Amino acid sequence: MLTFFISVSLLSSWVDKIDRHYNGAKEGVRIEDIEVGRMLPAELNEIVAELAVRCQKLPVEPTLDKDSGAIIDGQKGIIVDIDQTVANALSAAPDSTIKLVLHPLMPRYSKESLEQVRYCIGTYKTGFSGSSARLRNIQTACYSVNHTIVWPGQEFSFNAGTGPRTAERGYLPAPIIMGGQFEMGDGGGVCQASSTLYNAARQARLRIIERHGHSKPVRYVPAGRDAAVSFGDQDLRFANPRAGPIIIKMWVARGTVCAEIWGGEN
Structure with missing residues (x-):
C-alpha cells in the first residue's frame, strides 16, 4: 500500500487556488487601472472601498453670494456602489476592464427653496x-x-x-x-x-x-x-x-x- 504525505501548506495552497478559480474574478480583470484577477469577493470589496474614498464627494447645498446675495446653485455629489462594482468584477470576462459603479448624491435642498x-x-x-x-x-x-x-x-x-x-x-x-x-x-x-x-x-x-x-x-x-x-x-x-x-x-x-x-x- 502506498501512502501519500501532503503537507498542510501545500493542501492549503491547492484549496486557495480552487477557491479563486471558481469564486474569484477571472484572469486579467481590472477595476479601473488596478489588476484584480483571481481576487476573492472580500479582497475586491477592500480594493473598491479604497477607490471609493478617492472619488466619492458629498453634495454641496445652495449658497448665497456674500456681497450680492445672489443664489449659487448647489452641486451634486458622487457615491460608489461598492456591492455592484464587486459583482460586476466577479462576472466580468477575462482580460476585461470595468468601471466603478457611480450614483449621484443630490443636495438636500434646491435653488428653488431659496427663491x-x-x-x-x-x-x-x-x-x-x-x-x-x-x-x-x-x-x-x-x-x-x-x-x-x-x-x-x-x-x-x-x-x-x-x-x-x-x-x-x-x-x-x-x-x-x-x-x-x-x-x-x-x-x-x-x-x-x-x-x-x-x-x-x-x-x-x-x-x-x-x-x-x-x-x-x-x-x-x-x-x-x-x-x-x-x-x-x-x-x-x-x-x-x-x-x-x-x-x-x-x-x-x-x-x-x-x-x-x-x-x-x-
Missing part, C-alpha cells in the same frame, strides 16, 4: 456710537454673517459665523465689557452686532438656544435684550423651526446697525 424666501419675518436696528475701530469691528462681524442661510432644523452660531476676533480677520482693539468694567480688547463692539441680530431672531420667533447678558448694562438695546459674545466662551445660538430656510441679512448704514431675518410664507 421662496421673499418675506422679512424679523428686523431690528440699533444706533451706533463709538470709535472708528469699534465701527470697523461691527462692520466686520455683520459682513461675516450677512447672507447666511439657516436650513430647517439647523442651528446658527454667531461665533462660528464670525470666527475668532483677530487682526487677521480684520478686527481691531476697542472697548469691551469685562467684569462690569470697560477695557480694551480685540473685536470690541461685536456684541452690538450680536445683540441686534438676537432681537431680530426674537421677532422672527426663532428658537433661541444660547444667549448671555452683559455684566454691565448697554445703551443700544433695552435691559435684558442684549446678547454678549466671546469667542470660545459665550455665544449667540438659535435654530430655525420653520419648514423652509431662513436668510440672515446684516449691515451698517448711516450710524445704524441693521439685522433682518427673511423666510418664506408662514
